[in-house]
Amino acid sequence: MIIKGGTRAGGADLGVHLNRTDTNERVRVLELRGVAGVNLDQALREMEAFGAGTRCKSPLYHANIDPRADERLTPEQWGRAVDALEAKLGFTGQPRALVQHVKEGREHVHVVWSRIDIERNRAIPDSHNYRKHEEVARVLEREFGHERVQGAHVEREGKERPARTPSHAEMQQAERSGLDPKAIKAEITVLWRQTDSGKAFAGALAEAGYILARGDKRDFIVIDQAGESHSLARRIDGVKAADMRARLSDIDQATLPDARGARAEQAQKALEDAQKAEEARRAAEAAEAAQKAAEAVERADEADLTRWRSMPLNALQWEVNTLRPDREAALAAARMADPAYCEAKDAAEKAEGGAARARLELLEATETVRSLNQQAERYRERQGLLGRVKFWLQDKGFLEIREWKRLQTEISEAQALAEKRQGVLDSADTLHTEAKNTLHPLHCAIAGMVDEALEPEWRRYEAARSVLDERIEEDRRRAAEAEAERRAEEIRRRVDAEIEREKREGIGWQVSVQDGVVTTWWSDGKSPQEDETKEVTKDELQERQVQAKREKDRGFDMMD
Missing domain, CATH: 1.10.287 (Helix Hairpins)
Structure with missing residues (x-):
């Protein structure tokens, strides 16, 4: 079980925070005691008004009791936890408000007390409140049979001090800025270890988007990209304040901007970054629109090409004439x-x-x-x-x-x-x-x-x-x-007709073989007695046949 809390003012703002349903799955007011107000906002304003007659600047004490996710408390146990914490802090009988939140399936309770003792018209001290939180948490863990959470103040028993967890204010700050305080601490710690002088560290912070500034209550603070301020000593792991001051001794604090100036500078950078992001977004949208338009034009061109290739030629000629732009007009x-x-x-x-x-x-x-x-x-x-x-x-x-x-x-x-x-x-x-x-x-x-x-x-x-x-x-x-x-x-038909005529009229070379002698003669269609005969050898006959075939092929070549 973890109990955190501290004094504060601003009852109206606290009421807005405790009533938020956008960050909580369920919000339920369990109790309003010692006030005339009928709702949480009225009760907190009334408790803050109790301090109007005193010099107390923080008339409220806000605490939250947060068990583990797997540890469920009964209504009686919640009442016992609140009463135990109230008695330990010295707020017994003081006006109070109890609000239960369910966030990501995890139950926790917020308690707000008035610190103003009406009879004595003075504020109840809140000294050693962190130790008192842990003492009550350890007692309740044993009483409820819950697993023990190692604290930084009590029952250490030789164990190392656990790492500091973000305070409620730091958690609210992280919620506003959207930046994780643990990640910021880790990043600044790395930058601290990578540099060996204050000026080098300040330059590294600037490159990472942070601004080193002078604080009103602390020596040095860091302004993050969202304009939120952080104590530099709390954002460097394992470094004492004295060692930090020694490292940063080469920096004149008078040359550093104050918190307001650093916030204004970060706001200007954020504005410029937002403008650049908007310009990039518009450029990307314009490029995307241009790409879509180009694709649409390409599709239209493809459709036109398909239509032009399939339409009659005279219709295409007419459309080409109508498509020609009249530049002079x-x-x-x-x-x-x-x-x-x-x-x-x-x-x-x-x-x-x-x-x-x-x-x-x-x-x-x-x-x-x-x-x-x-x-x-x-x-x-x-x-x-x-x-x-x-x-x-x-x-x-x-x-x-x-x-x-x-x-x-x-x-x-x-x-x-x-x-x-x-x-x-x-x-x-x-x-x-x-x-x-x-x-x-x-x-x-x-x-x-x-x-x-x-x-x-x-x-x-x-x-x-x-x-x-x-x-x-x-x-x-x-x-x-x-x-x-x-x-x-046409050539092919003429050649075929000529060949048919020659065959029909018997015109051409005539061949006969008698007693091993091959006799060939040319016939022009007349009687064989009038033909001139000639004895030739077999090789000469083959040569003449080849010559005749060549002449026939030449006729077909002419047709091609």
Whole structure:
């Protein structure tokens, strides 16, 4: 049997914990004594209120009695265990609450006492409570006939101190964080043994996801990945606090973050890890969706190929023509649907129109200058000898020709206007160039999006076109084979007919043997008296037969 307990505050939080049904298979309130509250939450709040008139910060004492899984207690034995623990702790007659939990088929009882002595208005001491827990547990084990559990404080009898078990607060901490305190202790102990200095140990902790921080009550604490704090001395197996401080003497505690800063840092890391995990999850989902989409497209392509290969050729030709994407129409529609492109296109058209008008105005001004110059030249030519003298005197500053001065003034004004209009044209050309430069990237972007959107259609069109080409080529090959077979059959019929005719008319080599002499002659179908005869040897006859066979085979080769 194991009994654990300690002082605490927070009756409301304790009530929530004791009433939890998500972590317990069964929760039953066995007793509420010395309180007016009718339920557990009211009773715990009332017991905590007893300490409002004292300086006690922990007015409650919470203990749990936990026998082995195979050791069942009767209701009377549970009452005897609670009363024995109450008497040993000095809480006899104090308000109390009893709650029984069944967790994973194992029964245990939680007891909450009020530490406040109402008559004396002071808290009952809780000194040496761990020893008192073990003393009561050993007495109850003997009384109930249960197997003894070796404790750390009483009845050691020369045995080694058992390993420290997690406290109730540490168990709640593990439940919140989802991290096993034993696993944390084992990991930190390994890191301690693998390093030989405080800075190396702090670096190893950081690599493992922990943060070494300075504590408010302890020298050093460790903040785990969930933001929970742990006493470093309690998380290193077999190391005393003095030895730990000596090892960590090369670390200035002022440079370490406090608990709040370390928790904030761990929370930021957790947030970043969660964001990375979410991004990885989304990427995996996107990859999976893309894979499924690719598989669906592949299945659809296979179905299309099967259908295209089995449909009539003229129907396939019609479908290929309908499958060809109209890129120009899609590009025009995409441009019209893009407000930025429409705005840039309007600006480019306006700039182009402005440049065209400025060019016409410049041409008009230039033509005016040219016309005035020609008029001035004609005026000077018409003056004759006297006019040349007048112009000489005007050049010397002794005379002024009013008509000539008027023409020169008009020419100057026309040239100034032409220069002004040239500047307007340059500005209009610059605006037109800028508008085209703005329009070109938008055009390229829209074209890229259209091409990307049409890519599946182009791929489907190319696949259908490929099947059509294959089928056309197959039809051509079959037609060529049929034509070759027809020609071979025709040659074969002609050869057979010729052979039959020769046999019928008796045309060919004739052979006879008389008195051991082989006689052969060529017959053209006439009477034998008119045939030319010739005596040959047996070898010559065989050679002629072979030659005849070769000629016949050559005829069949021509048919093939």
